[in-house]
Amino acid sequence: MAKSKSSGGNRSSKRRASSRWSQGRADDALERDKAVDGDEAIDREELDGIEPQPMSPERAERFARNIVLQQLTASMKSRKQLADKLADKDVPEDIITKVLDRMEEVHLVNDESFAELWVESRHGNRKLGKRSLQRELRDKGIDEELAQKALEAVTDEDERAACHELVQKKLGVSSPEESARIEIDDSASWDVRKTQMKERDKQVRRLVSMLMRKGYNGSLAMAVVSEYV
Known part of the structure; x- marks a missing residue:
């Protein structure tokens, strides 16, 4: 994202550090549980193959906690993702x-931090626009208010810059000036001009569709594409 190096960089570093800290705490907690439970400990490598049997509430809670900790050691998860995983295990x-x-009380599960990291990663690495990011956050069970707050990190300038990067990558150029535009030769016959217009329209539709699939609105997509075609 096009943020100032001082503020944006610091926020990104803090969020990444928070994620690593949470995953480290989850890993430590899982090892601690296994040591305390002794023979009843559930090995993380065997969790996916275990079919839950009727058990005491204490045993069920221990079983659920180990599944959650295993999931969190791999990557940060939303509460809904973890709840779905536990439901799958009955x-x-x-x-x-x-x-x-x-888990929320001890800050191992935090949907606000998850949403911020998700937006930062998916916009920064996949160049997704706000519409796609909002849809993904909704699928992860993130509250609408938290999602909107996280999406504020992506500015209009960020979205425009990402659109330029996507179009440049698609065309194999590094600037609008390098793009091989399809010019309409007004002095040519109608059949020639019609073919040129069809080719240009085809390229415009292809690029605009690509940007809209990434989650950018049509007007922004068209404005950026018009600089290259």
């Missing part, structure tokens, strides 16, 4: 709620 709903509430 963990009772009340246990899911209890475990995830506790």
Whole structure:
């Protein structure tokens, strides 16, 4: 994103550090649980192959906690993602709620931080626009207010710059001036001009469609594409 090096860079570093800290804490907690539980400990490598059997609430809670910690050691997850994973393992709903509430209390699960990191990563690496980012956050179960707050980090200038990068990559150029425009020869016959116009329109539609699939609005997409075609 086109942020100032002092403010944007610091925020990004803090968010990445927060993510690493959370994952490290999850990893430590998982190892701690395994040491405390002894023979009842659930090895993280065996979790995916375990079919939950009727068990005591304490055992069910321990089982759920280990699944959550395993998931968090891999990457930061939203509360909904973790709840879905536990539901897939037939963990009772009340246990899911209890475990995830506790994880939020100790800051191992934080949807606000998750949304910020998701936007930063997906816009920065995949060049996704706000519309696509908002849809993805909704799919992850992020509250609308938290999603909007995270999306504020992506400015209009960021979106325009990302559109330019996407078009340049598609055309294999580094600036609008390098683009091989399809010129309409007014002195040519109608058949020739019609063919030229069709080719130009085809290229415009292809590029605009590509940008809109990435989550950018049509007017911005057309404005950027018009600088290259």
